[in-house]
Amino acid sequence: MRELILLRHAHAEPASSGQSDMDRPLSPEGLAEAEAAGRWLAEHKLIPDRVLCSPARRTRETAESVLAAVGYVDQRLDEGIYEGTPGALAELADNHRDADRLLLVGHNPGLEHLAALMHSGQSGDYRGMPPGGIVVLALPAEAAIEPGIATLSAFWFP
Secondary structure, X not given: OEEEEEEEOOOEOOOOOOOOHHHOOEOHHHHHHHHHHHXXXXXXOOOOOEEEEOOOHHHHHHHHHHHHHHOOOEEEEOHHHOOOOHHHHHHHHHXXXXXXXXXXXXXXXXXXXXXXXXXXXXXXXXXXXXXXXXXXXXXXXXXXXXXXXXXXXXXXXX
16 A cells, blocks of 8 residues: 545735735744644654645645654655646656655645545545645555545544
8 A cells, every 4th residue: 555645735824915826925823733734744654755745835834844743755846736636636646656655735626626536536525625634545556546546544634
């Protein structure tokens, strides 16, 4: 078995006048949520082999807080995560099949739709992945990522 961990970025500050959505930082609440997510992953020994992260500031800050708790591993930014559809996110994860435990740090609705698609086969099932929320999906080691292939092994949120 291998694992795909989906982490939605923690709470972010609203965009200020003229600020790009990509540049929104985490709020103080979000920083605490991201640190809690890192502690939860460390306590459950869910240390990723690789991290794929959206280039948005709030996701990078979330990933940084998590990695401070679990230890630094191979990490890569991928622009496709920012507005990724469930299919695009599944393809991205599938391209990293060599990682036994892959952490994908991104946004909703893409992450919650991906979790639902992989678990139930329907992207519209299971709504409500809160900021800082974590979904852990177990997959057969060599299987391609496809609808209904995963077992939900954990769901946590701050």
